[in-house]
Amino acid sequence: MRTFDTExxxxxxxxxxxxxxxxxxxxxxxxxxxxxxxREAGYAYSDLERGGFLLPVLEYNxxxxxxxxxxxxxxxxxxxxDIRSRAxxxxxxxxxxxxxxxxxxxxxxxxxxxxxxQRIPDGVVEACRAYLRDGG
Amino acid sequence: MRTFDTExxxxxxxxxxxxxxxxxxxxxxxxxxxxxxxREAGYAYSDLERGGFLLPVLEYNxxxxxxxxxxxxxxxxxxxxDIRSRAxxxxxxxxxxxxxxxxxxxxxxxxxxxxxxQRIPDGVVEACRAYLRDGG
Amino acid sequence: MRTFDTExxxxxxxxxxxxxxxxxxxxxxxxxxxxxxxREAGYAYSDLERGGFLLPVLEYNxxxxxxxxxxxxxxxxxxxxDIRSRAxxxxxxxxxxxxxxxxxxxxxxxxxxxxxxQRIPDGVVEACRAYLRDGG
Amino acid sequence: MRTFDTExxxxxxxxxxxxxxxxxxxxxxxxxxxxxxxREAGYAYSDLERGGFLLPVLEYNxxxxxxxxxxxxxxxxxxxxDIRSRAxxxxxxxxxxxxxxxxxxxxxxxxxxxxxxQRIPDGVVEACRAYLRDGG
Numbered sequence: 001m002r003t004f005d006t007e008x009x010x011x012x013x014x015x016x017x018x019x020x021x022x023x024x025x026x027x028x029x030x031x032x033x034x035x036x037x038x039r040e041a042g043y044a045y046s047d048l049e050r051g052g053f054l055l056p057v058l059e060y061n062x063x064x065x066x067x068x069x070x071x072x073x074x075x076x077x078x079x080x081x082d083i084r085s086r087a088x089x090x091x092x093x094x095x096x097x098x099x100x101x102x103x104x105x106x107x108x109x110x111x112x113x114x115x116x117x118q119r120i121p122d123g124v125v126e127a128c129r130a131y132l133r134d135g136g
Numbered sequence: 137m138r139t140f141d142t143e144x145x146x147x148x149x150x151x152x153x154x155x156x157x158x159x160x161x162x163x164x165x166x167x168x169x170x171x172x173x174x175r176e177a178g179y180a181y182s183d184l185e186r187g188g189f190l191l192p193v194l195e196y197n198x199x200x201x202x203x204x205x206x207x208x209x210x211x212x213x214x215x216x217x218d219i220r221s222r223a224x225x226x227x228x229x230x231x232x233x234x235x236x237x238x239x240x241x242x243x244x245x246x247x248x249x250x251x252x253x254q255r256i257p258d259g260v261v262e263a264c265r266a267y268l269r270d271g272g
Numbered sequence: 273m274r275t276f277d278t279e280x281x282x283x284x285x286x287x288x289x290x291x292x293x294x295x296x297x298x299x300x301x302x303x304x305x306x307x308x309x310x311r312e313a314g315y316a317y318s319d320l321e322r323g324g325f326l327l328p329v330l331e332y333n334x335x336x337x338x339x340x341x342x343x344x345x346x347x348x349x350x351x352x353x354d355i356r357s358r359a360x361x362x363x364x365x366x367x368x369x370x371x372x373x374x375x376x377x378x379x380x381x382x383x384x385x386x387x388x389x390q391r392i393p394d395g396v397v398e399a400c401r402a403y404l405r406d407g408g
Numbered sequence: 409m410r411t412f413d414t415e416x417x418x419x420x421x422x423x424x425x426x427x428x429x430x431x432x433x434x435x436x437x438x439x440x441x442x443x444x445x446x447r448e449a450g451y452a453y454s455d456l457e458r459g460g461f462l463l464p465v466l467e468y469n470x471x472x473x474x475x476x477x478x479x480x481x482x483x484x485x486x487x488x489x490d491i492r493s494r495a496x497x498x499x500x501x502x503x504x505x506x507x508x509x510x511x512x513x514x515x516x517x518x519x520x521x522x523x524x525x526q527r528i529p530d531g532v533v534e535a536c537r538a539y540l541r542d543g544g
Binding site for chain 2: 018020023024025027028054056057058059060061062063064067
Binding site: 012013015016017018019020022024070 | 284285287288289290291292294296342
């Protein structure tokens with residue numbers, strides 16, 4: 001099983017007056033995670049879109065342990081936790097060194113530009129399987 | 137049981153290239169919902185913060201049915217689905233006329249400025265009970 | 273000369289760790305201002321877009337006097353400071369009661385969906401003239 | 409004269425329904441540029457803040473030539489265009505390969521945590537001079 005790691009530095013504009021990252025921004029980081037995983041798997045999301053396959057978010061969830069702060073280096077670890085013919089779920093962990101900041105997941109359905117549900121292309125399903133979490 | 141309704145108009149900058157609202161922005165709308173509920177209940181969140189009571193988000197969830205579009209009028213309906221001595225959960229529905237766009241919830245813990253867990257002030261607990269969903 | 277006023281309440285997620293609104297968010301407020309002005313003038317921007325007329329931002333500027341804070345009521349006052357056959361400039365002031373928070377402007381060119389420069393429809397030019405700042 | 413270059417990949421959530429990056433997001437990229445420049449110069453902005461020196465934005469400007477698209481690699485080139493005892497101006501260019509996307513600037517004043525104007529620490533002024541644009 002492979003995992004995809006990407007690193008980012010917290011932007012000032014991502015914090016709020018509580019002094020830590022506003023909770024909505026983690027979804028943008030998750031987006032970096034799955035985009036990077038798909039690119040590494042050989043299927044850049046921008047190419048999928050141009051080919052008529054979109055993966056809108058059906059549901060998301062995020063659970064916090066510690067808040068990320070401005071200028072922190074954060075590692076986003078992404079795996080696939082479920083892959084079916086028409087839907088895929090990604091699972092994420094955000095880490096600052098050895099501290100787990102949060103865990104989350106996003107579930108996506110595959111649609112075309114007219115919003116009709118489509119089968120995920122076979123190659124994408126196959127490539128995602130390499131990142132499938134054990135028992136996922 | 138009371139519910140709190142607030143209305144907003146979708147901003148252009150809240151959309152993404154899929155043509156609908158980016159999924160992260162619903163969390164900002166949920167924030168308008170619970171902020172408005174607390175104010176109506178007699179406890180403006182800004183006053184709570186000044187009094188040393190913060191309500192950071194511990195976990196959130198959102199499930200989508202339809203995407204909101206630019207310039208849509210969206211009604212956010214907020215209730216309390218759980219209230220305990222140190223934690224509170226709000227539940228949200230976003231509607232465009234008769235169309236349910238999404239449902240979500242956010243769970244919060246009460247802390248002070250040093251991030252130590254605190255009891256939610258009695259008055260706030262009492263006031264929130266008026267918005268407690270049946271069977272919530 | 274008419275002006276267009278719109279009011280908003282500052283969202284928690286719009287603040288940053290300095291405790292005031294992050295400077296980038298004023299551009300979203302300006303967007304509410306010109307969108308509202310165009311709607312009041314009889315030309316909803318969403319209709320213009322559907323008709324093939326887009327108004328991307330060519331240049332923007334914002335100068336700050338005071339920072340807006342969470343939960344503040346902010347009034348955005350919008351006028352047209354220049355209108356030509358293919359470009360329009362809007363000018364904005366953000367106020368909290370009698371305190372001027374910032375002034376700014378955005379300059380837009382009219383293009384079609386293929387990004388070719390177009391004449392702004394005559395009716396829009398005419399309607400915008402009613403909001404033209406004296407000596408603008 | 410030194411310049412500071414930093415590279416970023418455009419996030420999906422940074423685009424809007426026009427299909428390109430929403431104009432407000434360039435300010436977040438500028439923030440990455442000046443933050444990186446200061447860190448390279450030996451003065452991490454997070455350290456300056458902890459030391460009681462903040463650099464809020466007094467005014468900003470951005471002029472667009474081409475729109476950045478999702479998944480583009482964008483290089484942000486940052487220099488200092490003016491440095492005085494209490495204020496500093498940074499100048500930015502965003503490039504996609506050989507295409508200039510936009511140019512912009514932000515002017516900052518130095519204040520303490522009570523919002524009183526302060527002299528920028530001598531070491532910071534000195535370090536910034538190395539990045540001062542010719543004739544800046």
